[in-house]
Amino acid sequence: MSGTSSPEAVKKLLENMQSDLRALSLECKKKFPPVKEAAESGIIKVKTIAARNTEILAALKENSSEVVQPFLMGCGTKEPKITQLCLAAIQRLMSHEVVSETAAGNIINMLWQLMENSLEELKLLQTVLVLLTTNTVVHDESLSKAIVLCFRLHFTKDNITNNTAAATVRQVVTVVFERMVAEDERYRDIIEQPVLVQGNSNRRSVSTLKPCAKDAYMLFQDLCQLVNADAPYWLVGMTEMTRTFGLELLESVLNDFPQVFLQHQEFSFLLKERVCPLVIKLFSPNIKFRQGSSSSSSPAPVEKPYFPICMRLLRVVSVLIKQFYSLLVTECEIFLSLLVKFLDADKPQWLRAVAVESIHRLCVQPQLLRSFCQSYDMKQHSTKVFRDIVNALGSFIQSLFLVPPTGNPATTNQAGNNNSGGPVSTPANSGMLGIGGGVTLLPAFEYRGTWIPILTITVQGSAKATYLEMLDKVEPPTIPEGYAMSVAFHCLLDLVRGITSMIEGELGEVETECQTTTEAASSLTQSSEQQELQSTSDQMDKEIGISVWEEMVNACWCGLLAALSLLLDASTDEAATENILKAELTMAALCGRLGLVTSRDAFITAICKGSLPPHYALTVLNTTTALTSKNIQCMRTLLNLAHCHGAVLGTSWQLVLATLQHLVWILGLKPSSGGALKPGRAVEGPSTVLTTAVMTDLPVISNILSRLFESSQYLDDVSLHHLINALCSLSLEAMDMAYGNNKEPSLFAVAKLLETGLVNMHRIEILWRPLTGHLLEVCQHPNSRMREWGAEALTSLIKAGLTFNHDPPLSQNQRLQLLLLNPLKEMSSINHPDIRLKQLECVLQILQSQGDSLGPGWPLVLGVMGAIRNDQGESLIRTAFQCLQLVVTDFLPTMPCTCLQIVVDVAGSFGLHNQELNISLTSIGLLWNISDYFFQRGETIEKELDKEEAAQQKQAEEKGVVLNRPFHPAPPFDCLWLCLYAKLGELCVDPRPAVRKSAGQTLFSTIGAHGTLLQHSTWHTVIWKVLFHLLDRVRESSTTADKEKIESGGGNILIHHSRDTAEKQWAETWVLTLAGVARIFNTRRYLLQPLGDFSRAWDVLLDHIQSAALSKNNEVSLAALKSFQEILQIVSPVRDSEKPETPPAVNVPVPVLIGSISGPGLSRPFVRTDSIGERLGRYNSSEPPEVTDELEDLNLWWAAWNTWYRIGSESTKPPITFDKLTFIPSQPFLTALIQIFPALYQHIKTGFNMDDLQKLGVILHSAVSVPISSDASPFILPSYTEAVLTSLQEAVLTALDVLQKAICVGPENMQIMYPAIFDQLLAFVEFSCKPPQYGQLETKHIANAKYNQAEWVALNYVPFAERSLEVVVDLYQKTACHKAVVNEKVLQNIIKTLRVPLSLKYSCPSESTWKLAVSSLLKVLSIGLPVARQHASSGKFDSMWPELANTFEDFLFTKSIPPDNLSIQEFQRNESIDVEVVQLISTEILPYANFIPKEFVGQIMTMLNKGSIHSQSSSFTEAEIDIRLREEFSKMCFETLLQFSFSNKVTTPQEGYISRMALSVLLKRSQDVLHRYIEDERLSGKCPLPRQQVTEIIFVLKAVSTLIDSLKKTQPENVDGNTWAQVIALYPTLVECITCSSAEVCSALKEALVPFKDFMQPPASKVQNGES
Secondary structure, three states, X not given: OOHHHOHXXXXXXXXXXXXXXXXXXXXXXXXXXXXXXHHHHHHHHHHHHHHHOOOHHHHHHHOHHHHHHHHHHHHHOOOHHHHHHHHHHHHHHHHOOOOOHHHHHHHHHHHHHHHHOOOOHHHHHHHHHHHHHHOOOOOOHHHHHHHHHHHHHHOOOOHHHHHHHHHHHHHHHHHHHHHHHHHHHHOOOOOOOOOOOOOOOOOOOOOOOOHHHHHHHHHHHHHHHHHOOOOOOXXXXXXXXXXXXXXXXXXXXXXXOHHHHHHOHHHHHHHHHHHHHHHHHHHHHHHHOOOOOXXXXXXXXXXXXXXXXXXXXXXXXXXXXXXXXXXXXHHHHHHHHHHHHHOOOOOOHHHHHHHHHHHHHHHOOHHHHHHHHHHHHOOOOOOOHHHHHHHHHHHHHHHHHHOOOOOOHHXXXXXXXXXXXXXXXXXOOOOOOOOOOOOOOOOEEEEOOEEEEOOOOOOOOOOOOOOOOOOOOOOOOOOOOOHHHHHHHHXXXXXXXXXXXXXXXXXXXXXXXXXXXHHHHHHOOOOHHHHXXXXXXXXXXXXXXXXXXXXXXXXXXXXHHHHHHHHHHXXXXXXXHHHHHHHHHHHHHHHHHHOOHHHHHHHHHHHHHXXXXXXXXXXXXXXXXXXXXXXXXXXHHHHHHHHHHHHHHHHHHHHHHHHHHHHHHHHOEEEOHHHOEEEOOXXXXXXXXXXXXXXXXXXXXXXXXHHHHHHHHHOOHHHXXXXXXXHHHHHHHHHHHHOOOOOOOOOHHXXXXXXXXXXXXHHHHHHHHHHHHHHHHHHOOOOHHHHHHHHHHHHHHHHHHHHOOOOOOHHHOHHHHHHHHHHHHHHHHOOOHHHHHHHHHHHHXXXXXXXXHXXXXXXXXXXXXXXXXXXXXXXXXXXXXXXXXHHHHHHHHHOOHHHHHHHXXXXXXXXXOXXXXXXXXXXXXXXXXXXXXXXXXXXXXXXXXXXXXXXHHHHXXXXXXXXXXXXXXXXXXXXXXXXXHHHHHHHOOOOOHHHHHHHHHHHHHHHHHHHHHOOHHHHHHHHHHHHHHHHHHHHHHHHHOOOXXXXXXXXXXXXXXXXXXXXXXXXXXXXHHHHHHHHHHHHOHHHHOOXXXXXXXXXXXXXXXXXXXXXXXXXXXXXXXXXXXXXXXXOOOOOOOOOOOXXXXXXXXXXXXXXXXXXXXXXXXXXXXXXXHHHHHHHHHOOOOOOOOHHHHHXXXXXXXXXXXXXXXXXXXXXXXXXXXXXOOOHHHHHHHHHHHHHHHHHHHHHOOHHHHHHHHHHHHHHHHOOEEOOOHHHHOOOOOOOOOOHHHHHHHHHHHHXXXXXXXXXXHHHHHHHHHHHHHHHHHHOOOOOOOOOOOOOEOHHHOOOOOOOEEOOOOHHHHHHHHHHHHHHHHHHOOOHHHHHOOHHXXXXXXXXXXXXXXXXXXXXXXXXXXXXXXXXXXXXXXXXXXXXXXXXXOOOHHHHHHHHHHHHHOOOOOOOOOOOHHHHHHHHHHHHHHHHHHHHHHHHHHHHOOHHHHHHHHHHHHHHHHOOOOOOOOOOOHHHHOOHHHHHHHHHHHHHHHOOOXXXXXXXXXXXXXXXXXXXXXXXXHHHHHHHHHHHHOOOOOOHHHHHHHHHHHHHHHHHHHHHHHOOHXXXXXXXXXXXXXXXXXXXXXXXXOOHHHHHHHHHHHHHHHHHOOOOOOOOOOOOO
């Protein structure tokens, strides 16, 4: 029960009514009795009603006309007091709703009268208001009358009344429409048949409307009439009306009750037919008006725009557009076009301001804007209204900057200084922030000198207008400067905000719908048709939606962008800038989401431009720039955009990144590890001017930059690709710019590629190729800084990729692992050392962290190390080598065995690098370590390799190709070894001697130590492909090596003179290699001999030995012989004849090698499967090998003999010409050469024949003849006085000795070699006196040679010749009777040879020589003469005798003079030698005269005769004379002569002949001497004769006396008569000598004469027989 109808309220009402009536009655008692009566009857009436009716209020209402009557009458009195009382009472009734329609009509009429009398005007308005608001009894005409009453009161003179009336009118109008709305509510549920409305303008055709609606219709229609200055149809009695008020009322109705117009066609009709034309008509003065146009130009004066109307019209238009747009599409198009026109620069300022306010109202309604777009912009032949609005706003803003605001009287006083930039108070440079010591300035825009302040006009998102609300102003208001700009600015911002939030919201819905419909489709049980229908309609809606959004954006973006860019340029306020940027950002993001590339890029470009200083060329990285805080703001926006909307940026990443790059450049941010950018340099000098604000922002910015790229992990794959592509192309530009100059390049793109890669590691596969592909290009850039970062990025990515916890892990995803490692390999094709260093450092780090899990990545990693070339600098090679060392020491066991070969190759390649010797040497050490590893892990490696081989073989067969790998037929494990050997082989011919040496030692050691692991067949390859190949190369290099002297070995290393040329250094290598190969042949002969072509290999080896031995280098040649010796010591297997089934015994200490090798920790001793014993067993058990028979073996030895002979003959053959550089073999070489022969001979003696002996002889002879160089002589030659043999001479004699002994024990047919041996030895004997010539070479005697000059010194051959002579004698003693010795006249040759030293005697180089010769001769003759006598008849010795005679002759009567310093003892000793010879003659020759040729005996006799007399030497002093006369010798001769003269046992006539001949010779000789003496004595007179002559004569005299003595002692029959006669004939001569003056002669003469006394008496007479 409502408050007015509760019992208490009713009771109160009744009381009040009664008291009112009483009061009225009191008031009217005197003046107005009728009224008093009416009042009193009224009291009674009221009481009656109260008493009779339970529903008191209803009853009151029924009787209201009567109840009200007294009060109406009271009002009629026109007494103010009474009137007031009555009106109050009436109002009370009204408020209790107890007034009927009739009563109401009466009341209104009464009020009308009061109004016309201008009484109680305010009370009237109050009463009307109460009457109309409390109930709906008043309608139709009475209603219109009440409304008119209010209007009339509005136009009174009284201001208060005016205003109150205006308010009342507004309220009443509202009430009318509210009633209609309530009525509609009541009838809402009753569905009516709509009656067709005729389209005529008959105002009464509203019969279809219900009462309240009809009232409202009539009221609205009349309002339109009134505004249009036409007469109203319904509001009868209106006297005056203003348009402004009318427009306000229209606006309020339209604004407050839009549903009325939208739901009722009649009202819609009013809108279209009345309101819109009215508005357009009223607008006309504003359209035509041009500010500043003179009246003369237009024929009729143009009505000026009138602010109050204009402003209200705009309000109406705003409402129409807002509320009834859907009804008034065409009209709105006109309105909107008008609005746009009002913004023109030639319109008054206030008009432009209100127009902008109106537009602002539209801009905050995005749905409305969307409708515009759909209705106009998207229709074909329609105005592009939405686009125009946006463009107009843009032009408007532009015009504000270009044209100073004039034409508005209120602003003229400022017009003067507008040009200088606005209000006087602002400094001219007000655009700059914070200039002039902290002046706080207004926020403003400044552009080209125009300064416009920014006013705070509205809260964001609401269009609260200022001038559209100035309903009380009649004159145009003064628009503050900057107001229009500020509104327009907000329009733009709200427009952007509205559109974007609307579209993005709807987009979001669409996206979620898509998800939900797909989800729901499965769960909903719709019939399939319904579902299809729904989905197709959804689809269409969606498409329409999207096309609208696209159109909206396409329509507005140009204008927006132009305006926003301009404002951004002009803004000097941080907040404004922030808003502009936000708008640009949201638009960019929206365009991106809708896929509108051009517009998206345009907005992004604008932000980018703002981020950079003005006039900053995007293409060139400038150096001097000033960054403002606005740039920084823009930059932050840009970062924000990229951060939050990266997914929609697509290709415009390029713009964004390019700008960020420039900013990074300007701010001097430098990449740090991981690609993050940090402030790099202190921002110095002129290059970049940074404000303090910027400086504080720096860390923030670098932080945001990093976060931006971190957030790339949330982008989808496509967007990520866009980002990567953009970074790549940016980087390409940076690369182009960095070409050809040394300026610091921009590393932004590279750093960010790195960062992006690192955060997207979880899906690295999709971006790896473009990313790394580009970075590899960067790595090749000529600018070092650029390269360095490219490499840094690439290696960081690779390392990160390998350490990242992928799913599945890398160990199960080999493809990914190889993908990640591949760029590392690609880097190898880049030549820049710094890049390669980075690459290698990366490898090193990968090894350190990931080495154990590289698996299939090993070949790539090893490839990187191996790709380092020689010319790439020491540090590179060193780093690469470090990696390799790490691999060899730590990772061999973890890598697949198939990679071991690569390790070998890489290690080998480092050996060949010539940058750093130590690396090469260490790498050879690594190869040794690797070989050791192979040896230790042999079994496992072999198994794994065999498995792999089988798999590859299978693949190859499937593909139908041949499996190709080096050393193919060998098993894979052996191939591994062969690769190792081959690598070492290459290093053995490296240009550096130290490397060669080390490699050679390693190669031979490893073959020696581990070769047993090889399959037997593989040895064939080792010999031919490794060892012989190596020998060939070494030989070639050595023979072509340079002979130039090398001054020093780099740095301060001095080189020993034995190594100071390349040739000498190569010599060492050759020596090492040859020795190594020979050793292998020696120690592994048991393995090599069963190979098919051992003899061919043997020949090749011999050939190498030969060429080395013949090389012109002492070291090599000597070493070659040592190797020769080594291989000759091999003992060939000997077949055991008793046990043919056993394998051949191997003369190598095999057991040492076969001892079982126990692996550490293995319980069973595991014998190497390929230990030698087993291998031998292997060859023997299944198929017994062919035991190398003697014949083949002999062939080997004979091959060796031939080689030896070739070496010997070539090396000792004297050169044709000589100069300083002529090569002459050294003594040690020759010694070694000759020393080989005895060993060799043992193997070939069975077939050694005369030819061979001849060859040998030549070599021995030549070898001994070779001189030595003077500088070597002190080491080889003994001092000249010592009679010692050189080792070469020893060797030669040993060789002959071996031969001789072999002949001695050998078969008969060998003995024919004796003479040859004698010849050889005798040739050597000759050297004692005649040293051999070596070609044309001049040799000096050692005493004259200067040490250290290139002179050749002849050796002292005396000891050698003497030793040879001893050998000869010795041998002859053994072999004198041999047939060959006899036949070949050996004895004669010996004598002939000895004749030389004997004849020289004192002239011999050495005194010992002739003495030895004599003693030898004596020995030989003592053996030989009997043999000669034995064979006297055969004539084989005939030629010997004269030789012998001559020899005796030459010796005994030598032409050489004894040296002056010969001591007497010495002379006596020498004489005794002569005596020995004569003794020999007397014992061995003369007694056998009958077996000896007569001539020979004659020669001997003559000789003895000569010896017996003329034997004095002419050079002795007086004192020595007795001794030096060789008296013993003469005596001996004489005695011998005499002995044979008077030999008692003459057995042959021949002997008698000898003695007769001897005597006659003797006597004749005596006679001659005596005669000459007598002559000389006579001539000399008193002078004494020369000493020697005196001596001679004394000697003769003594001889005569001796002779006579001897003759007397002899048997008389033995003395020939002639002899006696000769003796007696001496007597006269003797007598003649008596006159001589010398006492000595006299005494001798006396002795000689005494014996003649026996001839004084004649002997007994006998028959004289002359012949007997």
